[in-house]
Each structure stands twice: as structure tokens, then as C-alpha cells.
Amino acid sequence: MIKLRPNDPGGLYPPYFCVLKSPNSFRSGLAMMHTPFRTLLALLLPLAFAGCGPDEEVEPTPMPPTTTGTLRIKVVPEWEGGAFAMNSVYTNVSDYRVKVEAIKFYLGDVRVLNGSSETMVKDIAFFNLGEGRDTLLATVPAGTWTGLRIGLGVPQELNDADPIVYPSGHPLDLANAMYWTWSQAYRFLIFDGRYDLDAGGTDPPAEPFSMHTGLNECYMEFDLDLGTGVTITAGNTTTLTVHLAVDHFFYSGTETLDLATENQTHGTNLPLALELSNNAAQSFSVE
Amino acid sequence: MKNVLHTALVCTLLIVGCRKDPAIPMPQTDAPFPLQLPAGAPFPEVPDDNPLTVASVQLGKALFFDPRLSRDGTVSCASCHHPDRAFSDTVALSVGIDQQTGGRNAPSLANVAYHPYFFRDGGVSTLERQVIAPVQDPLEMDHSLELAAAAVSGDVEYEQLSRSAYGRPMDEFVVTRAIANYERTLISGWSRFDRYFYQNDGTALTDAEVRGWDLFRSAALNCTVCHNGFDLSDHSFQNIGQYLDYADPGRERISLDPLDNGKFKVPTLRNIALTGPYMHDGSIPTLDGVIDHFASGGLPHPNRSPLLPNFALNADQKADLIAFLNALTDERSIDQVP
Numbered sequence: 001m002i003k004l005r006p007n008d009p010g011g012l013y014p015p016y017f018c019v020l021k022s023p024n025s026f027r028s029g030l031a032m033m034h035t036p037f038r039t040l041l042a043l044l045l046p047l048a049f050a051g052c053g054p055d056e057e058v059e060p061t062p063m064p065p066t067t068t069g070t071l072r073i074k075v076v077p078e079w080e081g082g083a084f085a086m087n088s089v090y091t092n093v094s095d096y097r098v099k100v101e102a103i104k105f106y107l108g109d110v111r112v113l114n115g116s117s118e119t120m121v122k123d124i125a126f127f128n129l130g131e132g133r134d135t136l137l138a139t140v141p142a143g144t145w146t147g148l149r150i151g152l153g154v155p156q157e158l159n160d161a162d163p164i165v166y167p168s169g170h171p172l173d174l175a176n177a178m179y180w181t182w183s184q185a186y187r188f189l190i191f192d193g194r195y196d197l198d199a200g201g202t203d204p205p206a207e208p209f210s211m212h213t214g215l216n217e218c219y220m221e222f223d224l225d226l227g228t229g230v231t232i233t234a235g236n237t238t239t240l241t242v243h244l245a246v247d248h249f250f251y252s253g254t255e256t257l258d259l260a261t262e263n264q265t266h267g268t269n270l271p272l273a274l275e276l277s278n279n280a281a282q283s284f285s286v287e
Numbered sequence: 288m289k290n291v292l293h294t295a296l297v298c299t300l301l302i303v304g305c306r307k308d309p310a311i312p313m314p315q316t317d318a319p320f321p322l323q324l325p326a327g328a329p330f331p332e333v334p335d336d337n338p339l340t341v342a343s344v345q346l347g348k349a350l351f352f353d354p355r356l357s358r359d360g361t362v363s364c365a366s367c368h369h370p371d372r373a374f375s376d377t378v379a380l381s382v383g384i385d386q387q388t389g390g391r392n393a394p395s396l397a398n399v400a401y402h403p404y405f406f407r408d409g410g411v412s413t414l415e416r417q418v419i420a421p422v423q424d425p426l427e428m429d430h431s432l433e434l435a436a437a438a439v440s441g442d443v444e445y446e447q448l449s450r451s452a453y454g455r456p457m458d459e460f461v462v463t464r465a466i467a468n469y470e471r472t473l474i475s476g477w478s479r480f481d482r483y484f485y486q487n488d489g490t491a492l493t494d495a496e497v498r499g500w501d502l503f504r505s506a507a508l509n510c511t512v513c514h515n516g517f518d519l520s521d522h523s524f525q526n527i528g529q530y531l532d533y534a535d536p537g538r539e540r541i542s543l544d545p546l547d548n549g550k551f552k553v554p555t556l557r558n559i560a561l562t563g564p565y566m567h568d569g570s571i572p573t574l575d576g577v578i579d580h581f582a583s584g585g586l587p588h589p590n591r592s593p594l595l596p597n598f599a600l601n602a603d604q605k606a607d608l609i610a611f612l613n614a615l616t617d618e619r620s621i622d623q624v625p
Binding site for chain 2: 162163164165168173175181182215217268270
């Protein structure tokens with residue numbers, strides 16, 4: 001804990017110091033010492049305090065604005081409106097048995113809408129549903145918001161930026177293993193698992209599918225209607241559940257993504273990447 | 288006395304506790320790296336956040352040869368980019384961690400300071416970002432950059448160089464910047480051909496080599512349409528008709544344009560005698576075989592470059608052409624870091 005110490009009287013103390021004792025008790029302890037030790041201390045203390053370095057200065061934390069609240073968006077995966085679990089076997093729209101092993105994605109440029117007004121509230125968030133990373137926190141102006149506008153993927157400005165600069169824990173941190181090093185761009189959606197064309201099969205699905213979208217072409221923006229609106233009050237957190245229909249990843253309208261022939265995309269199979277991106281963007285909903 | 292000792296102990300703890308790492312020496316003064324350039328070569332562009340300094344380059348070299356950047360500590364950059372091979376590999380496809388084989392032939396790093404993009408498909412735009420790929424590629428070092436940086440952080444020499452060059456301890460930023468800067472110093476431009484062509488030393492090449500040079504730049508062979516300029520490459524992407532159906536889509540992987548299928552970046556021909564086997568997949572082991580390929584004009588892939596003529600060479604002409612290519616080998620090491 002570093003604190004600013006104002007009104008240093010004697011020049012012995014540097015303006016910043018590591019607080020182990022209160023200034024007064026520290027000074028009284030000094031007075032009790034014999035002269036040689038006081039001299040030694042006088043020589044050593046500046047060195048000690050200098051070691052703390054200016055990089056440890058902490059600006060006073062500004063008071064949080066009182067006109068915003070927190071919107072907590074929790075994404076809940078579902079299958080045909082019911083519960084969904086990774087590594088469980090479901091039957092998809094093509095009547096194939098499907099086991100999903102990984103769903104990871106970015107949501108970017110999240111905006112709250114009200115009539116013609118829209119406000120960007122989150123630049124980027126990372127979701128890894130298999131590991132419980134399913135929530136986005138955004139600081140939102142107080143008020144009632146009737147819609148959300150969200151991008152599935154990483155907005156181009158962020159996608160093109162240097163990936164080294166992000167601290168540990170940041171959505172774009174390389175440690176999330178979403179970065180395509182060969183094309184210096186992020187994957188937007190990872191959808192991996194196994195399938196079995198035999199609807200009556202009893203063995204675990206064995207054929208792998210691995211569909212990774214990315215590249216700026218696959219960035220898909222979608223809107224969510226919040227009905228009469230979600231109200232954000234200053235200083236409070238409001239939770240919004242967003243449903244993700246994983247079964248919808250395999251169809252859009254009357255078009256189906258046929259795993260028998262469409263099961264791999266890693267940058268080059270753009271038509272399949274676009275199809276999956278479009279399907280997935282339509283899979284989000286709010287009740 | 289007890290209080291005095293207590294206070295002295297507190298002081299000692301203060302001194303030790305406030306230092307970030309007592310084992311790390313204070314940084315030394317850094318200085319611009321004295322990059323040696325061949326006559327007429329421009330100073331390469333360097334990013335604003337990565338000045339080319341002595342400390343950054345020294346650190347980059349140490350990291351380049353350091354296998355701790357790989358997951359199991361067995362593979363370094365130099366494992367596939369050998370200094371005595373103009374920083375290329377001797378095998379068609381390099382062997383990475385757990386004896387896994389990579390997907391493409393490791394190219395020479397000569398003159399990468401002048402390249403507008405990297406990898407054979409041009410997918411990465413800076414040397415700094417290029418560094419991330421081999422570290423994280425499961426077939427190469429199979430590490431995360433974060434863990435790789437952690438594996439070498441705390442090394443006293445590295446930490447001192449890092450703080451001198453970048454004013455910060457070893458981390459991912461420093462690893463990418465330092466290695467990129469070392470690679471920038473791998474300048475090639477001291478071959479006998481350079482003396483002949485750029486310094487007008489007519490005695491630098493033998494008669495056979497001069498005949499080979501004349502063939503190389505002849506309209507019949509048309510080599511210089513792509514292999515031109517200081518780096519003997521225009522860095523364009525070309526399909527040279529190696530296959531009718533490419534297992535590796537090449538530039539198409541980046542551009543997503545089917546017209547780029549089978550196109551790869553034109554490589555430098557500097558030190559070409561040292562950098563075999565050749566082509567993006569290392570499928571042609573010798574220069575003799577490369578010349579045979581180009582003489583045939585390649586296979587009729589739809590994207591095959593229209594710049595490729597068929598030509599015929601007799602044995603003497605072929606020997607002359609190979610002699611010329613051998614004259615493109617640097618006469619000194621391209622590594623300028625002691």
C-alpha cells in the first residue's frame with residue numbers, strides 16, 4: 001500500500017514511501033535511537049525509499065461516476081430450448097448425433113440502444129463456455145435500454161492491432177489461444193466436437209468437426225430486442241440472460257449446415273466459415 | 288537496544304523489500320546498433336517502439352539461440368534457421384517439438400529487414416508479430432508466448448539487457464521485439480556478385496559466372512522479372528506450376544482469393560547455394576532440379592504465372608547458370624552480432 005505523505009518537514013523522507021508504520025510512530029521510533037544508528041538510518045532510508053521507484057506511484061482513484069450502472073450479460077447455452085451440456089450427445093437438424101466439445105467466441109463493440117440512440121458499452125469480451133467463462137460486464141449509462149447491438153467476433157480495429165500489448169486476463173490476451181499467428185488475426189468462434197451420421201447409433205460420435213471462424217469477413221453484427229427495456233440504475237448491477245441456441249449453429253432458415261460434407265474450416269473454407277458465423281449470430285436471443 | 292535493532296531490521300527489510308529483484312543489476316547505457324550495410328543499401332525501417340540498439344540485438348541473439356522458448360526446452364529458432372546456411376534449414380520440412388514435422392520449408396532469414404511481409408504466404412506484416420508464430424505453433428515450439436517469456440525471465444543477463452534496451456523486465460513484448468531486431472541485422476550483400484555488380488569490380492566473377500549472369504537476366508529465361516533488386520526478389524506471390532493440385536493453398540490462405548491458390552512469396556536468391564532444399568515445401572533438393580523445373584515451364588495450373596517461359600539449356604549453360612547462383616553466396620557471415 002503506497003500513500004502520499006504530504007508536508008514532509010525535514011527532507012529526510014521522500015514524498016512517497018511504503019507504509020509499514022504511521023508517520024508519527026515512525027518518527028517517535030527514530031527519536032529513541034542512539035546517534036550512530038540515527039546517522040545510519042538517515043543514510044539508508046533515502047536509498048530504501050528510492051528503491052520503491054516512481055513507477056509505483058499511484059494516482060488517487062477518481063470517484064466513480066454516479067450516472068452509470070453495470071450491465072451483466074450472462075450467456076446460457078441451450079439445445080432446442082432446453083438444457084445444454086458440453087460433451088453430451090444431441091440430435092441436430094440433419095438428424096445426426098452431435099457431441100459439442102468446445103464453444104469459444106468473442107463478442108465485440110457491444111452497444112445499448114434506445115430509439116435512435118446507441119452507446120458503446122464494451123469493446124470486447126471473450127467467452128469460453130466449456131470452462132465457465134460466460135459473462136460480460138459493461139458499464140452502461142443509467143436509463144432504460146430497449147435493445148442491444150453486438151458483433152460476433154473481434155472488431156477490425158482490435159483485430160488488426162498488436163496482440164502483445166494486452167495484460168494477462170484481457171479478452172485479447174494471447175494466452176486465450178484464440179490468435180491465428182499465421183494471419184495475425186483472432187479467431188472469432190471456435191466450434192469443435194464430434195458427430196455420427198447414424199441417428200440410431202449407440203457409440204459415442206467419433207467423426208471430428210472443427211470449425212474456426214475468423215478474418216474480418218466473418219465479423220457478424222446482430223441486434224437483440226429487449227422488449228419494453230432493461231433499466232440500468234446508477235451504481236447498481238443489472239443481470240441480463242442471453243440464450244444461445246447451440247442447435248441453431250447447424251441451420252439458418254431452411255438452409256442446413258451438413259456435417260457430412262461441411263465439418264472443417266480454419267481460415268481457407270470461407271463459405272463454411274461465413275455460414276457458421278451467420279448461423280451463430282442468429283442463435284442469440286433474449287426472452 | 289532492542290528497539291534499535293528492531294528499527295534497523297525494519298530498515299533492512301525496507302531496502303530489500305522495495306527492490307523489485309535484488310539479483311538484477313542496474314541497466315547499462317544502451318546505444319544504437321552499428322548496423323553494417325553493403326554499398327547502396329538503405330537503412331531498414333525500424334518500428335518506433337523497437338529502436339535498433341546494441342542491447343536489443345544482443346538480447347535478440349541470445350533468445351534466438353535459446354531453446355527455453357519451446358515447451359520442452361529442446362527447440363530454438365536456430366534449430367531450423369542455421370547460421371551457416373544463411374539461417375535456413377537443411378531439410379525439406381523442419382522438425383519441431385516432439386519430432387513433429389512442419390508444413391513448409393524454413394526460409395533463409397537474410398535481409399528480412401527489407402521484407403514487406405513474412406511467411407511464404409505473406410500472412411504477417413511485421414517481424415515482431417512473426418516471432419509469435421513459431422513460439423506458439425504446435426508443430427514448432429508449441430509454447431505460449433507468455434510462458435516462453437516467463438521461462439527466460441529472471442536470467443540475470445537477459446534482464447539487464449531487457450532493461451537497458453526497453454526499460455522493462457523480460458516479458459512477451461521484449462521477446463518479440465528483441466528477436467525481431469536481431470533478425471533485422473542479418474543483412475546479406477557481400478557476395479562476389481555484389482562486388483561485380485554494385486562495385487563495378489569486373490574481376491569479382493569468373494567468365495563462367497558472368498555467362499551465367501547473362502543467362503539469368505536474358506529474356507529467354509526471364510528470371511529477373513521476379514528475382515530483382517537488392518534482395519534478388521520483388522517479394523511478389525507467384526504460382527510456378529509445381530503442382531496441379533496444391534496441398535498448401537499458399538497465398539490463398541490469407542487473401543481467400545482462389546486466384547491466389549498455389550502462389551508463394553518469391554524467395555531471395557542470396558546465398559541460394561546454401562539454402563536448399565528448395566521451393567515452399569523443400570521438394571526439390573538441388574539447384575540443378577530447380578533449373579529443370581523452370582526450364583519445363585511448370586505444370587499447367589490455372590494460376591501458373593504467365594511470366595514463366597519454357598527454355599532449354601545445354602549442359603554448359605546450365606553449369607554457367609549454377610556457377611552464377613553460387614556467386615551469390617556471401618563471403619562473410621551475415622550475423623553481425625559477436
